Amino acid sequence: MGMNLLQHDKPLRDRIEKSTKLTLVQAVTDGLKTMMNEDPSVIVLGEDVGKNGGVFRATDGLLAEFGDQRVIDTPLAEAGIIGTSIGLALNGFRPVAEIQFLGFIYPGFEQIVAHAARIRTRTSGRYTVPLVIRAPYGAGIRAPELHSDSVEAYFFHTPGIKVVVPSNPYDAKGLLIASIEDPDPVIFLEPMKSYRSERREVPTGKYTVALGKANLVQEGEDITLIAWGNMVKPTLEAAQKMEKEKRYTADVIDLRTLYPLDRETIVQSVQKTGRVVIVHEAQRTGGVGTELISLINDEALLYLRAPIERVTGYDVPVPLFSLEDDYLPSVARIADGIERVMGF
C-alpha cells in the first residue's frame, strides 16, 4: 500500500516540471496567486485579508502583489461580504470571499441559500454567480467557542452550490483553482487542523483537481473507509493500525468534493469490499454520512455484508476545547468502527 496522491492525475504528474513543498494554507495562497495572475477578474475580499494577510495568513502577500483594488479588506459583515460578492460576480468578476471561520458564516447564510445558490435558476441562466466562499472550519485547534463548527451539511443540502473540502496541500491548490474557474458558486471549506500539519509537493504552475472526483487514497480488499477534510488523516491511521493488528485491508476514499458526490468511486469500492465505515467530524444526525448510506443502499445494497457504520461527532454543539478531543472521532473510535463492521 502507500498513499497515492497523484494516482488519478498521472498525465498531470508527467507534466509537472517544478514543484515545491507547501503546507495546505500555503497551497491556498499559491492557488489564489496563480488565479489572480491568470485572470484579472479574480479578486479577493473579506475581513483582514489585506494588510493582515488573513487570520490564518491564507492571503499573505497578495495585497503587496496585486494592490488594494484586488485584495480588499472589507467591513466586518458576513452578509455584506457575500452579498456584495454576489453583485460583483453577476457583473463580471470572480470574487473569492473569505469568511474567517465557518462558524461565523451564519449572518451570510441567507445570501448563500436565498441568492447565490438560486440566481442561475431564477434567471434561467441569464445571471450566474461564479463565486467562491472560502472558510476555515473544523475542530482540533483549541479555538474558542463557535470557531470549530463543521456545518457542511447546510450547504450540501442546498441545490445550486458545490461543496469542496481539500484534505492536503496538493488538492487544496488544485481544487481551489477548479472552484474559481467553476461557473457556479462554491463553498470551499479549509480544514484548519490540516493547515500546517504537513508539507507536500505542490506544482508551481496552474493545475486543477476536478470537482466531483474523489481520491482513492489507499487501496484494500476488506472494507471501504470514507472521509474528508480533517478526518482523512485519522482514518488512514486507523486503517493502517487495523491492517497491522488484524490484517484487514481498506480502501480509503477522500471525497474531496461533497457536492456533487463521486458516486462511481464510492460504489465501485463498496461493490468490491462489501463493508463501509463513514467518518465525519460533523454532528451525526442529518450529516453528509446519512446521504452516503442512502446512496450506497440505492446502488450497492446487495453487495453489503454488514450494516454501514458511522463514526462521527456527537449531536451536540462542538464543545469548548476541554472536551474537543472527546467530541472528535479519534483513531481509536474509527478502529472500533472498523472492528464492528468486520465482526458483524
Added chain:
Amino acid sequence: MEGFITQQLSLEAKRQEENFPIYQLVTPEGELTDDGERIYNAELVRRMYKHVLRARLFDRKAVNLQRQGRIGTYAPFEGQEAAQIGSAMALDEKDWIFPTYRDHAATLTFGHSMVHVLLYWAGRFEGCIPPQGKHIFPPAVPIATQILHAVGAAWAEKMKGTAQVALAYFGDGATSEGDFHEGLNFASVFDVPVIFFCQNNGYAISVPVERQMRSKTIAQKALAYDMAGVRVDGNDCLAVYHATKMAAQRARDEQEPTLIEAVTWRYGAHTTADDPTKYRDQKQSEERRKYDPLLRLEKLLRGQGDWDDTWAESLHQTLQQEIEQAVREIESYPKADVTHMFDHVFAVPTWNIREQRQYCQSLLK
C-alpha cells in the same frame, strides 16, 4: 475625579428630521413650486403620466387576474407608481435596477415586458428573464438582501471604469434589516456608485413605520454613513425623477452613493393574500387618494394647459389593449416544461440532477 470633567456631557440626541424636509416640485394640488417651474417640461410629464397610467391599469388587471385564479398571489403597488416610475425614468438604459416583488411599475418603465411580469406571478421563472441588454434583476423576495447585490454590481461597474450605476428598491421595513446597514456601509466605505431607493409606504405588511424605527425619517439614516440623504414626496413623480437624476449624476461623476426616501402609500393590501382591514383603517387609505400620483400629474398638465382629453382617452385605450394582449399571451403560453426546473441549477447538470430530470420526464409518458 472632578478634574476630569471639563464640560457638561450632553446626551440629548439631536433630532434630525428638520434637516430632511420633504422635497416637492409639484404640490398635491398640481401646482409647480418655484423649483418645479424651472424644471417643468410638458413632454416629460406626459411621458410620466403615460407610465403611471400604464402601471396602474396593469396593477389593477393583475389583482383581478389573481382574484379570478388566473395568476397566483400578487403584490399590488397602486399608490406607489410615482416613486417607482420617477426613479426608473431617471436612469440610463445601461444602468442596473434591483427591484422587490412590488416594483413592477419600475421594471415596466425600465423596459421589462408585461408578459414577463405576469409570467412570474403565474409561477414561472421565465418571468425573471429581462430583455437582452437590460440589467433588471429578478424581484428580491427576502427583505433587504438585494441592496447588497446592487452595491456589488455598482462596485463592479466602478472597477471596470464605466459610468453605469445601480439602483436598489426596498421598503421601509427593509431598513430594519442588517443587510440595509451592511449595504449602505459598504457603499460609503468603498465609494460605490449606487442609489438606495426606499419607498416608505408607512407599513411593513401590518407594522406601521413608528413601530419599525424610532428615527423620524429614513433619509436621516444617511448621516450615519456620511452619504447624501434625500426625503422626497414619493407621489410627486417630477420630484422623484429630479432627485434620482441628481443622485445618478453624482454616482457617475463622483462615485458617491445616495439614500433616497420617497414617502408614499399603498392603498391596497401587502399582497392579495393579506387583509389590510385587520391593521389599517381603510378610510385612511381613501384619504390618501387626494394625494394620488396619477391625479397629481393630470392636475399639473391641466393647470399648465398641456392636457388633452382626446390624447388621454386614446392613451387609455392603447394601454388597455396592450394589457389585454399581454394577458392573452401568457394564457396561451405553452405549459411549463418540467425540464426547465432541472436545466439551470448548475452550468453543467450534476449526475443527480440529470437522473432526476430523466425520471421526471419518464413520468410524463
